[in-house]
Amino acid sequence: MPWKAVTRSVIGTSHIQQQLPCQDYGGKQILGDVLIGAIADGAGSAAHAEVGAKLAVTIVLEYLALTEVWLQKRRQSWRSLPHPPAQELATKLFTKIVNKVNLGLRKQAETSGYSIDDLACTLLVLLATPRWVAAMQIGDGFIVVRSKRRQDYQLFFQPDKGEYANQTTFVTSSNALADMQIRILSNPPKFICASTDALERVAIRLSDWSAFPPFFKPLEEYLLETTHPDKDDDYLISFLESDRLNSRTDDDKTLLLGFYE
Amino acid sequence: MPVGLPEFVENPENRCPVILLLDTSTSMTGQPIQELSRGVGVFKEDVQRDTKASLSVEVAIVTFGPVQLLQDFVTVDQLVPPQLEANGYTPMGEAIEYAIDLLQDRKEVYKTNGIQYYRPWIFMITDGAPTDSWHNAAQEIRLGEADRKFCFFAVGVEGADMTTLSKIAPPDRPPAKLNGLDFQSLFVWLSTSMKRVSSGKVGEAIALPPVGWAEISS
Numbered sequence: 001m002p003w004k005a006v007t008r009s010v011i012g013t014s015h016i017q018q019q020l021p022c023q024d025y026g027g028k029q030i031l032g033d034v035l036i037g038a039i040a041d042g043a044g045s046a047a048h049a050e051v052g053a054k055l056a057v058t059i060v061l062e063y064l065a066l067t068e069v070w071l072q073k074r075r076q077s078w079r080s081l082p083h084p085p086a087q088e089l090a091t092k093l094f095t096k097i098v099n100k101v102n103l104g105l106r107k108q109a110e111t112s113g114y115s116i117d118d119l120a121c122t123l124l125v126l127l128a129t130p131r132w133v134a135a136m137q138i139g140d141g142f143i144v145v146r147s148k149r150r151q152d153y154q155l156f157f158q159p160d161k162g163e164y165a166n167q168t169t170f171v172t173s174s175n176a177l178a179d180m181q182i183r184i185l186s187n188p189p190k191f192i193c194a195s196t197d198a199l200e201r202v203a204i205r206l207s208d209w210s211a212f213p214p215f216f217k218p219l220e221e222y223l224l225e226t227t228h229p230d231k232d233d234d235y236l237i238s239f240l241e242s243d244r245l246n247s248r249t250d251d252d253k254t255l256l257l258g259f260y261e
Numbered sequence: 262m263p264v265g266l267p268e269f270v271e272n273p274e275n276r277c278p279v280i281l282l283l284d285t286s287t288s289m290t291g292q293p294i295q296e297l298s299r300g301v302g303v304f305k306e307d308v309q310r311d312t313k314a315s316l317s318v319e320v321a322i323v324t325f326g327p328v329q330l331l332q333d334f335v336t337v338d339q340l341v342p343p344q345l346e347a348n349g350y351t352p353m354g355e356a357i358e359y360a361i362d363l364l365q366d367r368k369e370v371y372k373t374n375g376i377q378y379y380r381p382w383i384f385m386i387t388d389g390a391p392t393d394s395w396h397n398a399a400q401e402i403r404l405g406e407a408d409r410k411f412c413f414f415a416v417g418v419e420g421a422d423m424t425t426l427s428k429i430a431p432p433d434r435p436p437a438k439l440n441g442l443d444f445q446s447l448f449v450w451l452s453t454s455m456k457r458v459s460s461g462k463v464g465e466a467i468a469l470p471p472v473g474w475a476e477i478s479s
Contacts, residue, residue: 203270
């Protein structure tokens with residue numbers, strides 16, 4: 001398989017202390033030559049954040065998979081588009097996804113007798129083919145990509161922060177669509193890493209919002225060496241659970257990694 | 262697997278600025294000023310028990326009677342609790358405006374250095390009534406609160422003009438009246454609150470601990 005990918009979440013030490021569940025969720029699918037993935041970080045202040053994060057990711061993956069199946073039925077694929085999608089098409093696609101997610105969350109809230117704010121979460125989505133990557137982000141967290149012909153790691157979006165360190169936008173916020181960031185990278189990707197905000201402070205240099213290569217390189221090498229990242233996840237889990245990392249962040253941590261051979 | 266572990270970028274801690282705006286006018290002479298000084302020490306000790314908070318919480322001390330920057334912003338471990346002296350009038354209006362400007366300057370320092378920060382607090386403690394014009398300061402507090410520029414807290418010690426204080430404090434956060442001279446409980450509460458703020462997750466509304474140091478007013 002040309003794409004190798006894995007997603008793992010590990011609960012934060014502060015969540016263990018406060019007896020909260022892990023409120024992060026991540027998922028991915030590989031459809032032929034296309035990698036789709038999503039991660040969500042449930043708002044700490046939301047009563048059922050873990051439900052919201054998981055549902056949001058599930059809805060995104062189902063919908064994105066459907067678009068690929070729909071294209072394949074017409075003997076096409078996201079990968080076979082003659083050009084990377086234009087900003088307009090990407091905006092249309094991701095807007096639809098956000099609306100689907102909100103609809104799903106609202107239904108879930110009604111069924112369970114919650115308020116939709118009880119399910120608030122951030123959302124990062126990516127759609128990657130061998131020739132381009134399209135991604136969107138609502139709230140904080142980050143997506144970093146290394147293109148095939150480049151050595152450096154590119155931070156896709158500056159994390160969406162308000163003035164203060166504890167402010168961000170959620171997919172359920174009234175300004176979610178207005179704050180949604182979308183970007184299309186027209187270069188062939190080699191390595192992709194998406195994460196919730198817990199790893200921001202160790203992976204991204206905040207003074208100039210640049211990706212820190214010594215953070216990403218070992219993760220890329222890990223994917224390069226492993227043949228089945230989903231089974232062979234000891235390395236990733238032990239990193240996410242390491243005391244070394246926990247001394248720098250007490251929040252839930254999620255990594256989505258992708259590597260194109 | 263012979264792969265090295267990721268290395269981490271060195272980022273400064275998120276900062277959590279607080280200005281202690283302390284009334285040191287003549288009426289505070291004696292036990293009140295001593296207890297207030299001791300309270301600042303209690304605050305320092307208590308914040309320092311929390312490693313993360315001690316790296317995050319930054320304190321500045323402004324006294325009024327007259328308005329004076331006694332301590333510019335420092336992290337708590339660098340704070341030397343001052344021996345406060347009671348002296349002069351109560352220029353509360355001037356002190357508040359001074360504190361708001363001081364915060365603005367601090368934010369600029371953070372922004373220039375790529376440091377993230379939490380919403381700052383201005384924490385005022387007084388036992389009197391302003392002896393200068395305070396209407397402009399009250400207006401600035403309202404505007405600042407509405408723009409979420411800071412949180413303003415007013416605490417009245419015995420003898421404080423609570424009526425005027427409630428006109429100065431933001432309507433959503435009326436002034437609290439201290440139980441006797443229980444500055445210790447007040448500063449432990451402040452410390453606990455700062456610890457919570459400094460470990461606040463993204464987007465999380467901070468639930469403040471119950472106010473055990475204040476009198477219950479009807």
